[in-house]
């Protein structure tokens with residue numbers, strides 16, 4: 001089976017009703033990223049940071065995977081599909097994708113603020129200030145904040161470097177190191193980009209599909225059939 005590696009971003013979940021970050025009406029228009037998505041913000045104003053992620057988690061409860069997520073899951077019938085996602089939602093998993101690597105953490109998990117190995121599933125949507133890990137420290141969102149290392153990056157680079165086909169869906173490619181993953185692919189690896197707005201990507205062998213994730217995945221299926 002050929003190996004398809006997918007890098008997904010917030011646009012993947014837009015048709016499920018989740019807001020992207022940098023589009024018009026995106027989350028970073030309403031919030032200053034430095035106030036809600038950095039370790040310094042968590043030190044300074046944990047109430048605000050915690051509320052931001054509780055809101056994200058509560059919204060996720062009412063969302064369902066969209067056609068794009070489902071078509072990606074279906075691709076597993078014909079390909080060895082590996083998804084590397086910048087998204088912190090669980091919509092790829094809920095659509096049935098079996099190999100999903102989260103680069104930027106997972107909304108439905110929380111972890112100890114003194115021991116990053118202590119990670120827990122959160123029951124429901126609400127993390128409360130005062131909820132502690134077994135070592136007695138405050139639990140924090142299991143999110144990779146700006147300025148923090150991306151622990152899954154080595155594994156992601158390894159996966160990308162062995163792709164037969166690489167697909168980028170719904171990311172503005174603004175945030176590194178994730179945005180650089182496509183450059184780990186072999187020189188003969190075809191790259192497809194699904195996004196209504198072409199992200200800046202100048203390299204050989206890129207096919208742009210200027211559609212939303214759902215329609216773009218339908219088009220990708222046709223194109224894969226003719227590879």
Ligand code: APR
Pocket residue numbers: 008009010011012014015020021022023026086087104169170171172173174175194195196197199211212213214
């Ligand atoms: N289908 C596909 N793509 C879409 C759709 C859609 N329905 N709607 C919007 N897009 C595209 C936009 O054109 C844009 O290129 O999705 C992209 C969203 O870009 P960003 O908002 O920058 O999101 P992303 O690239 O995932 O952000 C990366 O930044 O703030 C951090 O940690 C956060 O993981 C996130 C990272």
